[in-house]
Amino acid sequence: MTIHPPAATPPPLSPTHQLRVKLFAGLAAAASTRLLELPWGGGTAAELKAAVAAAVPAAAALVSSSGVAVGNQYIAPDATIPPEADVALIPPVSGG
């Protein structure tokens, strides 16, 4: 017998799924990369910040004062980040 799960339910993410997070300015300098790859089983923007801070301890303070953007929009701390999202951490800005 073959079991077909409902088509609308995606398979659960492996905890080793890699999320790519864009970094900028002081965050990129602290992490020595502009694109941080993180194991990501899903979660909120706040959880992503905690995961980045754990992966790059030197940037922890700046991460905690950064916003999270998906695509071209800031998202709220409790918003969920889809697994294939175009994610960026936005440290306090200084243009102008």
Added chain:
Amino acid sequence: MTIHPPAATPPPLSPTHQLRVKLFAGLAAAASTRLLELPWGGGTAAELKAAVAAAVPAAAALVSSSGVAVGNQYIAPDATIPPEADVALIPPVSGG
């Protein structure tokens, strides 16, 4: 016997002394001249405005809302206008 008046007292102005008053913009248009000559026996800025209004009735309303300048400075209504002064009537301004 000859009477010498004190040296500091100038001779009284003839009432036919001519004062030249610069006019601008709507005042010059109403008076059809940029330089109005007025008989002037001396007096204040307010008296000068009255004299100009009497000489150019078409400009009376605009004269009453004009300032008086001697040289490059506005003067107060009760300030005296010297006989040879560089006098101008300054209607409400509209530069910019």
Added chain:
Amino acid sequence: MPASSPRLLRGAINGQRLLAEVASNAAGANVLFLGTTRGVTDGVATQALEYEAHEPMAVAALETLRNEAMERFGLLGCRIEHRLGVVAVGEASVAIATSAAHRREAFAAAEWLMEKIKANVPIWKCELGPDGGRGWVHPDAMPGGFP
């Protein structure tokens, strides 16, 4: 008269040159304001504006305002030019360029100068209508603060 002094001129205003003249390595903010002739004001068509001034008094008043703005707003540079004669629709009749360490002062000074120029400096505009009509503009308010 120093090169930075206000000028009344009959040719076109060159805003780019004014900005260059207020430039400074100490400046973080530079503002250029250009007042231009509108083709329509309150529904009435304007062909052009014609300006005249009590020239020596206007230059002296502009110089006094410039010096006051330099001090009051801590400016690094300030240039003022005003056209005389006919100014076609779209052309600039007045230009103010300011520079300062920070933007608030540069903006505030340019706005303050425009308020003062429009209220006090003996310059007048005449509206030239499309039908050849002429009308000098004299606001109700008194110049110089004298009733």
Added chain:
Amino acid sequence: MPASSPRLLRGAINGQRLLAEVASNAAGANVLFLGTTRGVTDGVATQALEYEAHEPMAVAALETLRNEAMERFGLLGCRIEHRLGVVAVGEASVAIATSAAHRREAFAAAEWLMEKIKANVPIWKCELGPDGGRGWVHPDAMPGGFP
């Protein structure tokens, strides 16, 4: 993307062109703001600034701000440009040009846009010191209003 859209660019900003692009026969007021690199900030010498951005997000944020400014202040035209890469002392890193029927709106819009750009748009500056030192500038405040 329309020609009036904000741009991030690596070459020099041409303020005169931006003013020409916001010109309108209905405009009586035109404001150009140029933010320039200061040689000294709070007593510390700067050799140059280097800017980077989250480019698509910054362009989208600038476009949103431009559209809001056009409506909020009733502008006739509005152009925004921001440099990326190294900007030498005296050069412009950001330019805003606005036009409106009257000056209050043109000034207010340019100031409002500068406030919003500095507070919210994902662009960052790095101070390049005379000794080769580099320091990214991250104010204490949070972007986007999220704690």
